[in-house]
Amino acid sequence: MNLESIKTIINTVLQNRGKQEVESISESTELRDDVGFDSLDLAELTVRIEAEFDVDVFEDGIVNTVGDILAKLK
């Protein structure tokens, strides 16, 4: 699991929505404030992460940053 694969998933969601893709992300990137995700985007993100890594990152509480996702996938 690395930043690059999270970035790919984030960009798939952004692309699907017709939004500008992100060029780089870090652990501190905020999904809502920096990436611009709304609740529907976050929902799609969790489905795509779950399909790939078999973990529902939102299951037990809120996920704000890319670092939060990485922590759940460990």
Place this chain on the structure above:
Amino acid sequence: MNSLFFFDSSNNKKYFWQELIDQIHDSKEFNPFCKSDDYFEVFKQIVISILLEEKITLLDSDFSHEEIFKLTGLEDYKSLQKGIDKTKLKHISTKSDLIRELKNCSDQWEITLYTSGTTGLPKSVTHKFQSFTRYVKISESNSNNVWGFAYNPTHMAGLQVFFQALMNGNSIIRLFELPNDIILSNIQEFNITHISATPTFYRLLDLKTKTFPSVLRIISGGEKIDLNKIRELNKAFINAEIRNVYASTEAGTLFASQGDQFSIRNELKNFVKLVENELHIHKSLLGQSGFLSDEWYASGDLVEIINQDPLVFKFLSRKNEMINVAGYKVNPNEVEEVIREINGVNEVSVFAKKNSVIGNIICCEIVKGSEELTEADIRKYLQSKLQEFKLPRIIKFVSQIKTTRTGKLKRK
């Protein structure tokens, strides 16, 4: 006293009650169809419609031209604009004048909104002032309430909050579709006392171990809320009572519960019944809708009875196919119909998958008839035809959609 009527941090605009009144007097034209992404504009148009005793229809700000045509049959609703008879507004110069006039709302006034129909297109539901404000509680003790506004202003839940605040002369602070930090700072800065929102809104609210002592009431409705979240809300909103409400576009708010068990108030006892565990609501509690001819309306909500008399129950699931996405109802048939319009789509099935963020997420499977059709083509087409929350987020191409024995498409 010039008190705050509405604050919108998305455009940083503050409107005082006096400004609302001044703007009402300055309005020269009125359109019976209201479509705006500016919340204040929607609120103002509703107030003007009541004062003028004119019917008003609310359109979601993200309805496409095509959707509006399908719903209303109108090519150009903007042309319905007409001049305002100012004599009806002349008695209003203060907030209390305005509220008094609103209370005297004529029986002619009607408000129409759209909700997902159970077959195909959304349907219109029309309410009179009386049925609309049945649950508005006006009292001196409510006069200093400050409402956090966390719904779409053109939907039933948002309108109920709006009327509750309006009729009590309260302040309304927008919280919907704003960054988390702004939501939190708005609650603190304006000393918000009441928040009404969907479980999705609360799920995505990061409370950052802060506490918000000004909040006295948290209302959740539209979907099931999880007990973990309730516990977390209790910690942050230390002085708040947490209420769960059952409401529908057809009936407005009907029942409230403190956990997940709902009971029926005595005065409503004879207007609600259960038929094979499905909640039925008497038509006298509902707004007018074209398709409603029976005396009882089958809500489609299946319940588990906890106690027979007095009736106490829990909501279990939906009987019909409607999908609840973050509190918005989506009809999979409507989405399928639009997807079928796309060239190169042979078959389609739209279904829900459970989701920890928004309750359910819309997915679809498509059998293509043309190799050239791409996922991007489909998304592009749908974006211009359907509201955002109705769009399938996960699209899969399959070689075959499994049908049930009766030949109907199977919902997963």
